[in-house]
Amino acid sequence: MFKITIRGQIEEIDDKFYLACADGNKFKISSSQEYVQGDFLWEVVPSIDPEGVIQSLQMQSFSTEGEEECFMAGTVVQLRQKNSSVQLKIKRSLKKTLRLTLLSAPLETMKAGQTWWVSCIRQGKSLLISTAEQLETNQEPPRSLSELSPVAVEPKQTEKAAFLELEKKAIATLATQTNSAADSWRLKKPKIRENIIEWDAINTTTNGRARVQLNRETEETNIWSFNKTPKTANISEEDKRRLIVTPLGAARSIGASCFQIKIGPYEIVLDCGTRPKGYDPLPALDYLENPDLLLVSHSHQDHIGAVPVFQAIWPGTPIICTEGTREIARVMLRDCLKVQQREDFPELFDSDDLERTLFRMETAPVGVDIEPLPGLIVRFINAGHILGAACIYLRYRFASENETIEERSLLYTGDFHTASSRTTTGLMLKDLPQADMLIIESTYGAGTHPSRRTEETGLIEAIASVVKAGGNVLIPAFALGRAQEIILAIRTSALFH
Ligand SMILES: [Zn+2]
CATH class of the missing domain: 2.40.50 (OB fold (Dihydrolipoamide Acetyltransferase, E2P))
Incomplete structure (x- = not known):
């Protein structure tokens, strides 16, 4: 029938x-x-x-x-x-x-x-x-x-059709604003946050990448193209081989992690954090000349807090991090903004800088080589520190006078941990490649620490004894990473079930 x-x-x-x-x-x-x-x-x-x-x-x-x-x-x-x-x-x-x-x-x-x-x-x-x-x-x-027993018609189904319309609108805007054919664009899986739908998009003809946001209520669209801006400057044979590291923050202190890396023709920045207390919060950004790229290792404030400031100074410079880091940055940077507005802290950026930064942050998968600038190969390697945290492996490849391919390389661990925790898998030493230069985090590196299990058991038992005696427990902990680890340790402990 x-x-x-x-x-x-x-x-x-x-x-x-x-x-x-x-x-x-x-x-x-x-x-x-x-x-x-x-x-x-x-x-x-x-x-x-x-x-x-x-x-x-x-x-x-x-x-x-x-x-x-x-x-x-x-x-x-x-x-x-x-x-x-x-x-x-x-x-x-x-x-x-x-x-x-x-x-x-x-x-x-x-x-x-x-x-x-x-x-x-x-x-x-x-x-x-x-x-x-x-x-x-x-x-x-x-x-x-009438002989048919219906499967429930979900109201979602009309939503699905409406969603297809939104996708079409996003593609149409992409095509007009980037002056390209609509059928050359493919949208990746959307992220939906309240009324905002966001897609990363790829142009199958030009390999161009872009991000598009659409507000469901106002129908406003916002586009950002992740364009490659290759440096074509003729550089000397000597400059091709250069690898110069200048710390602009952190280095013998905690806070404002930021490194300037001159590798081949490029000026690359690794991390751009703030110092926690509000006094002299920024890394020495004045030392930067005209950075080609900012790579962010993870979303702790001391590594990411000044990224909106960087973005406001060099709005066209690409910023790349892992997917997890960008997701958490959304929460962390908004929190930084709130702290600035409420406390005795200089106002470093406003909410427009923040939204623009989040929108323009590009993401790259972990464990995969990408080439954000010609000859420059970047790989994020799982660092086991917090969700999304990555070591950054940077290589510049070039042809020398006798036409052989040479390479300068640098490995930046960012914060890392070799043991797995409840929210991340630990760094695998075998994932780390050889490099000409290594920048390694050394916080807590000088002593031997008791095992995680011993420490956790002690903490849980202490909490349990206070709770049993009718008391309340207040646990001060860093908001990102430690707090979730402690909550999960309590939740999964047999003592509380
Ligand atoms: Zn960290």
């Missing part, structure tokens, strides 16, 4: 026929002949593309009365997570087999090869599944819709 009806009237434009619906949608009619004029309910056979969009209709018959309806039984050919669609192969007696893509498929329950009986509602140019039931092989489909 197969039936799809759509209400509308036939329109002729440039010798082609269309079915025009009351909701503004027009469908091309694949066969041309004389059609009856007026508003009718047409029984049609659609051709639907793999994205779920109706391309054209074959008109079968028409009637004056009735509602739009759509039901069919078919074999599942393909399921796609991306737009929650199913492609059904529908056999019809004495007629051509159809392949139709329907949206809002119950993906969790459907499997390729199964036969399903579905009914749909039309939304715009797509058919969305409203009820669906699996049929046994050789089982006859029910004769009427």
